[in-house]
Amino acid sequence: MDKVILYGLGKNYMRYETVLEKMCLIVGYCDSDVKKIALLPWNKRKKAVLIEDLSSTDIEYDYILITTSLYISEIVKTLNEMGIDNKKIQVFPYWKEYSMIWGVWPLKGVSYSGSWEDLLIDSIREKLKIPYKQMRYIELGVMDPVHGSNTYYFYMRGASGILVEANPHLISNIAGMRERDKLLNRAIYEGEDSKVTLHISKSIGLSSLVREHIEGNPGWEEFPIVEDISVSTIHINDVFEMLGGECDLLAIDIEGYDLEALSALDFNLYRPKIIIAELNGEYLAEKEYYRKIVLLLQSKGYILYANNICNGIFVDQKYEYDLMMLEM
Numbered sequence: 001m002d003k004v005i006l007y008g009l010g011k012n013y014m015r016y017e018t019v020l021e022k023m024c025l026i027v028g029y030c031d032s033d034v035k036k037i038a039l040l041p042w043n044k045r046k047k048a049v050l051i052e053d054l055s056s057t058d059i060e061y062d063y064i065l066i067t068t069s070l071y072i073s074e075i076v077k078t079l080n081e082m083g084i085d086n087k088k089i090q091v092f093p094y095w096k097e098y099s100m101i102w103g104v105w106p107l108k109g110v111s112y113s114g115s116w117e118d119l120l121i122d123s124i125r126e127k128l129k130i131p132y133k134q135m136r137y138i139e140l141g142v143m144d145p146v147h148g149s150n151t152y153y154f155y156m157r158g159a160s161g162i163l164v165e166a167n168p169h170l171i172s173n174i175a176g177m178r179e180r181d182k183l184l185n186r187a188i189y190e191g192e193d194s195k196v197t198l199h200i201s202k203s204i205g206l207s208s209l210v211r212e213h214i215e216g217n218p219g220w221e222e223f224p225i226v227e228d229i230s231v232s233t234i235h236i237n238d239v240f241e242m243l244g245g246e247c248d249l250l251a252i253d254i255e256g257y258d259l260e261a262l263s264a265l266d267f268n269l270y271r272p273k274i275i276i277a278e279l280n281g282e283y284l285a286e287k288e289y290y291r292k293i294v295l296l297l298q299s300k301g302y303i304l305y306a307n308n309i310c311n312g313i314f315v316d317q318k319y320e321y322d323l324m325m326l327e328m
Contacts, residue, residue: 008068213256
């Protein structure tokens with residue numbers, strides 16, 4: 001079992017504390033916020049390591065495992081400046097496959113989505129009689145290849161497809177976990193421009209082509225734009241053409257540009273069986289943007305099968321009978 005020093009004791013650590021303890025031998029705990037260290041139980045607190053001591057600690061470890069999902073690039077840069085080699089730094093959950101924890105591959109019932117959306121999609125897939133190894137998907141806006149992914153569950157079972165991610169900083173991590181998928185470092189854009197500006201937020205998941213999308217989020221001052229990057233573009237129809245056949249699942253989450261991308265899709269040529277799209281907040285009452293996504297997809301012949309306030313799952317209405325059977 002690998003010996004690790006955990007870096008980051010926030011929400012992500014607390015959520016996966018039991019998982020991490022099964023994955024590795026934790027020999028140290030570290031966080032930039034000493035208050036979080038103080039909240040550890042005494043048996044863990046005695047293993048605390050101050051940031052400034054990481055480069056000189058006499059603790060034997062194989063990796064420093066970063067558990068936070070925020071400020072990753074800044075943390076890695078800090079560790080590098082302290083003389084810690086990248087080979088000694090890992091980011092959870094890229095480090096291990098979840099299913100390895102339990103000795104089962106793949107592990108049925110483990111969700112990688114934010115709110116178990118992949119398990120619901122899997123029940124739809126089963127009724128539509130789509131074999132895992134024949135399943136093809138397109139994911140627009142990947143960010144993380146595992147954690148919060150709506151396609152990784154299916155990848156683990158033999159499915160494959162095309163992943164499109166605009167942020168170049170995230171590409172190497174995605175490529176390392178999704179070798180069977182075709183990965184495009186492009187921004188989905190319906191215009192004629194071959195280059196557009198991607199606004200990188202301090203919270204990577206908020207990064208967007210639309211500045212107002214970042215600055216319109218509550219509390220955005222905590223996660224301001226830290227970098228503007230010029231990225232190459234690709235039209236959504238071109239992505240579907242590259243797939244070269246039927247698309248079983250379209251997962252889209254491109255932060256404030258979903259409606260524009262979906263509006264540009266030629267549904268006469270390309271009809272994914274299942275679409276999962278962000279419907280954040282009380283969309284019908286307060287979020288006109290998300291309401292427009294629902295109306296657009298309904299006008300294209302899709303049923304809003306499920307909505308958990310985070311994401312809506314739409315299914316081509318020609319499978320309505322199969323969905324009725326799903327309820328029985």
